Amino acid sequence: MQKTHQTTRILALMAISSLVLGLAACGQGGAAKTDAPKAEASAATSAEAKDAALTLVTSQPPVVGQPVTVTLNLKGQEGKPLGPDAIATKHENKVHVMIVDAGLEDYTHVHATPGANPGEWNVAFTPKLARSYKVWADFELGSDAPAPKAKDEGHAHGVGADHSHDAPKAADAHPQNPSADLLVGSDVAPALTATQSLTSVVDGMTFTLSLGGAATKGQHVMTTLTIADAAGTPFAGLEPIMGAYAHLVGFSEGGASMLHGHPEGAEPKDKAARGGPILGFELHPKVSGTHRLFLQVQKGGKVLVVPFTLVVG
Numbered sequence: 001m002q003k004t005h006q007t008t009r010i011l012a013l014m015a016i017s018s019l020v021l022g023l024a025a026c027g028q029g030g031a032a033k034t035d036a037p038k039a040e041a042s043a044a045t046s047a048e049a050k051d052a053a054l055t056l057v058t059s060q061p062p063v064v065g066q067p068v069t070v071t072l073n074l075k076g077q078e079g080k081p082l083g084p085d086a087i088a089t090k091h092e093n094k095v096h097v098m099i100v101d102a103g104l105e106d107y108t109h110v111h112a113t114p115g116a117n118p119g120e121w122n123v124a125f126t127p128k129l130a131r132s133y134k135v136w137a138d139f140e141l142g143s144d145a146p147a148p149k150a151k152d153e154g155h156a157h158g159v160g161a162d163h164s165h166d167a168p169k170a171a172d173a174h175p176q177n178p179s180a181d182l183l184v185g186s187d188v189a190p191a192l193t194a195t196q197s198l199t200s201v202v203d204g205m206t207f208t209l210s211l212g213g214a215a216t217k218g219q220h221v222m223t224t225l226t227i228a229d230a231a232g233t234p235f236a237g238l239e240p241i242m243g244a245y246a247h248l249v250g251f252s253e254g255g256a257s258m259l260h261g262h263p264e265g266a267e268p269k270d271k272a273a274r275g276g277p278i279l280g281f282e283l284h285p286k287v288s289g290t291h292r293l294f295l296q297v298q299k300g301g302k303v304l305v306v307p308f309t310l311v312v313g
Contacts, residue, residue, distance in 0.1 A: 018193035052076050054137050054178035060186040064130050070182065072097065072112060072121040072137055081119025088142040091243035091262070096138040097123045099182070100255045101131045103189030107305060109249060111242075112137070130185020134255030141174040177258060189207065192253055197309040200295075204230040207295060207306045215312045217288040223278045225263075225295070234277035236266040240268035241298040245275030250285070250293040257287045285312040 059069035072095070074082040087094045095112040106128040111120035127133065165310055198209040205227060212222035227235045238245045240301070244262040251258050263279040285291060295306040 010086075042266050052077075052082060052137070052139075052141070052176040052178045054135070054180045056135060056180045056182055058182070062125075062127055062182065064127055064184065067124055067126045069121050070125050070135065071098075071115055072123070072135070072180075074119050074121060074137060074139075074178070076141065081117075082141070083118045086141060088140045090140055093242065094139060095121050096242075096260070097121075098136040098138065098249055098260065099123075099125055099133055100136075100251055100292075101127070101129050101133050101184075101189060102254050103129070103131060103249050104192060104253070104255065105129065105189075106131075106133075107249070107292075107294045109247065109294075109296055127184045129185045129189075131189050133182040133184055134179055134251075135182050136177060136179045136255075136258050138258075138260050139176050141176060154270060175209055177260075179255075179258070189254075192292065192309070194290045194311055195309065196281075198307045198309045202304050203299070203302070204305045205235060205299070205304070206232075206274045207308075209293075209308055209310075215283065215285060217285060217312055220282055220284050221283045223283050225281065227277045227297075235299075236274060236276040237299060238275040238279075239298040239301070240271055240273055240275075241296065241303065243267060245297070246279055247296040248281050248283075248293060249296070250283070250311075252285075252287045252289055252291050254268055257285075258287065259283065283310075284308075290313045 043127050053076075055073045057071040057073065059071075062068045074087075074095070076082045076086065080086075084094060090096070093111040097108075097110050097112050099108040099110070100106065108125055110123045110125065112123045114120070115122050121137075198211070200207050206229075208226045208227070208228075210224045212224070225248075227238070229235045241247065244267055246259070246263055248262070249258065249260045261281055261283070263275070263281060265280065266274070289312060291310045291312055293308040293310055295304075295308065297304050297306070
């Protein structure tokens, strides 16, 4: 009888030991699951740290009607200067610079050239208004190796949009759109009129945008541009400009949000190529409200800037 009790006690102790070991194993498994989200968070933080920072320096205080050199200081992860070797060529240039006043009336699209020091990029700019301006730098981090082209390359996106359906890019390409304020004067810009206007006449040419649906925050909307000359005849003589038949840039009120895109379809193969009379864009506004769009095209060697007003719901 005593031997039976002893055997029972041994079996009980073995069961308790097994239970303790099982709980310990579960505890280790729980710790592993807890650590996994931390690893993901670290990866997300690292990706966000790649975002570029932009600061501005001018050669002199900006004055209306006088050219000024604006130096853009671009820095990447951990404050590393972003020079030519760190930025890929996109549409024939490395850094596209969009400058617009707070009233979205005075718009300039220029290309920056490398400055004397690492991370410095220079542009020339002549402000027309004594207001605050927003300066946007549009570029991609990555090697300068040519990326493969898709059949239908180029369409407009809002900053931060999903580009997963774009043409393939270099493996390490990373789109960047930092911005900074530039004060030219203290004049207060008028508020935009919240009336949609998608037809504009510039230099005798009529430009019309037609939406494939309602323009809604965070949603893609197909947009068709039609072009006619002074006689109303469809115009198919758009010349290549910065590697495309057109550039469409849009800003929300105050220039707080920006989109930059190019027509759907094949891009110009050479300078003799011509485009029109119909071009398609895919817009993806990131914020609601009134937007000013600027279409940039070239005809007969002359660059035309065509304004539109888009109301996003």
